[in-house]
Amino acid sequence: MKFSDLRQANITRQKEWPGNDQADIAFRGLEVAGEFGEVAEALKKYLRGTRGIKGSTAELQDVANEMADAIIALDLLADQMGIDLGAAVTRKFNATSKKYGLETQIDDAKSVD
Numbered sequence: 393m394k395f396s397d398l399r400q401a402n403i404t405r406q407k408e409w410p411g412n413d414q415a416d417i418a419f420r421g422l423e424v425a426g427e428f429g430e431v432a433e434a435l436k437k438y439l440r441g442t443r444g445i446k447g448s449t450a451e452l453q454d455v456a457n458e459m460a461d462a463i464i465a466l467d468l469l470a471d472q473m474g475i476d477l478g479a480a481v482t483r484k485f486n487a488t489s490k491k492y493g494l495e496t497q498i499d500d501a502k503s504v505d
């Protein structure tokens with residue numbers, strides 16, 4: 393799956409999502425924050441399970457599901473703001489490599505598109 397595949401699916405699904413016309417940039421921003429919070433909560437519960445700490449636990453798949461929700465929500469926000477997420481990730485990844493003198497770069501012509 394590429395970022396462009398996610399973007400197209402998000403655009404298509406939002407057309408059938410009741411109330412989507414009320415989801416502005418502020419709503420999308422809150423949605424992103426909420427989903428990343430859910431990643432943290434699932435991770436905490438996962439670690440609780442692996443460390444034998446009493447309380448409710450989560451499986452690795454639960455963490456993966458919340459990570460997926462977070463990326464989906466981030467793409468929805470990026471779409472409303474006119475940001476090409478794949479291009480932004482490529483640009484930032486490569487800039488960070490350059491900043492720290494690392495050779496690894498994402499090829500603009502493939503990968504995260």
Ligand SMILES: [Mg+2]
Pocket residue numbers: 427430457458461462
């Ligand atoms: Mg979620």
